[in-house]
Amino acid sequence: MSTILTDRLLADNTLRNLEDYGISLVARLNTKFETANYPQDVEISIRSIQSMYRELNEQLAPFLRSCSKRDALAKKQDIGYDSIDPASQITDDTISHINSILARLSEDMTGGRISLPEECPEIASMVQLMLILIxxxxxxxLGKFLLSTTLPLVDDIAYYDNIRGSPLAVGIYTVQTFPSTILALLSHLYVKLAAQHAYHTVREIPSWVPCWFKVVYQQWMKWIAPLPNVALKNVSTFLQSPAAYVVSRQKYSHSIVKMFITSTVGLPFLYASSRAKYHRKALARLRTHNIRRIGYLIDEILPLIKFNGSSALKFNHQINAGLKMLCSSNFDGKSNENAGMSHSVSDDLTELTSICQTHIPSLKHSTHDLVRHHNQPSFLTRFWPLALIGYKYVPEIVQQVVNNREAAILWIRTNIVETVSSFARNWIVKPLVNIWKTIRHDDSSKIAITSKNSLNSDLEALERMTVDYCVENYSYFTDVPLTEANREILVKNITAEVRSGNMDKVMRLYEQNLKTPMKAIINGNMVRNILIQVQKTKVDGDVALSGIDKIMQSQELVFGLVAASPACLVVWYIVVSTRSYLRNGYLVRFTRNHRQSALKSMNTLEKLVGIQLQISQGEQLKTSTFGDRYFNNGLIYMELINLRRQTSYIFPTFLQSDWIRDMNDVLATSQFPELRLNTIQRIWNVYGSYLK
Structure with a gap:
């Protein structure tokens, strides 16, 4: 997050030059100290300053090593350099130790215990180097603190925006903050009471009060007795706002009672909404100031630390002036008129010591107080209603679940496990097995409407019935007597006719029987003829079903696929829906806020770069906020940092390296607004689908 600070120092090799200069300076001092013969006071000064410099170098060694490693990886275009944050090596303990070194150096030089001898100019250069490093x-x-403090303010501001944008959210916020509101009201009443009666004493104690009770009576009369009047006075003052609201709305409303009830019963909600608005405004103001400070620090103060390795090393007095102005409560970003005046080393030490031990801690402390007072409520404040409800009802629910666990398990097994198992077995496995058997030409897989031999048996029975009936009634067809030779020929002819579907002889006999129906019924010929026709109808039905059966068998694979497709479609739909929910629902639920934050940052970044382009082209801006150069630059840095932080939850791993490269391109093209704007357009084209 704070790599943007060290990148500014690494851009022109200032850190490398300072480190090399320090090494050469120590080597020259050691050589000169061994060969030269200095007076005792000069020797004490040299030893003391060398000791402080070694101590300072030990404290900054982790930071300098991280900077060297990051610079080497960046030159190799290794994406791993982005995971190295040298500024994180400068902890609060490191700063405390460094400032103690600065205080000792300033105290020794001010007290005369250390001097800068003219015969050893390397000592003066070492002090200058120490001033620059400190x-x-x-x-x-300070930059790391401002960045880490300002970035979360966006979430706090969004929290209060969400509250003020919904009446339900206001109601929930009212309930959440109700205990703290009551506590604050009681504290306010106590302060008022203490202020009014701090010097109040009871003039006369009645004689009937026992001696052992006089102290209690005096405190009672001092604190408890006037409490009703003080409370009534403050409550009436507190209610003046709703009363004034009722009076102002009376001429617009026909129901003053309704307005009065709304303004009094809804007083806690109005108070909670006003407090949310107050906190939101304070956080937005703090964020604006911090962003302006970040822009001023990165663009104005950090570039003052510049050393090319060849020129004489000298501490820039404007650093102290810039830091002092940066830490002031009325920071405006304007240059100090006295910044260019010459200062002695002692003055620089004293001023820097004051800044590091007074101004910077004061800024951090005031910022911490503002954030602590105005940020969103704590976890306990936000979730105590749910904890109370859970304490009330969760044990009973858990007890009911434990007591009815067998019934619950049985219901789950019957309605969920068995349903899913039956569905998979009967609608997925079996159709797929039948399809596999069809592909293998397995006889057990044939789809059929009728049994295999049903048509043959019915047809043979029809043949036998027709042959017997026609042979017995042979005399109706011809006058030639039936012999064994004629019988065999007749049977073959009748069988051939029946197989071809010709029932002419049977129908002729049927027509003959219709001439004498009673006689034919009595002797049974009519009944036999009708039963033969019924059998013929049955055979015709079997033939039709056999044709359909052959058609189905020829399309058995199609029917198997049709049978299995509904279940397969259901399973496919469930799988696709689950994957879609995991990718666009469940997972996006955790990345939705990151996407929204990244989109806002991209929108703001493009807007700010557009403003920079307009300014570079000489156009005048109507908005005063975005006309502030330090605010614009600081906001650009903040949005770039926020984009890096948010997109780490959104982009896949294979895009991270390209994304970091493009972010660095945006940062490196600060002097070319048009090129920077083109880079942002390229980012939209490449990564827009991941952000939306």
């Missing part, structure tokens, strides 16, 4: 460490610590 100021740089405090700048990085």
């Amino acid at each position: 100021s740089m460490a405090n700048m990085l610590s």
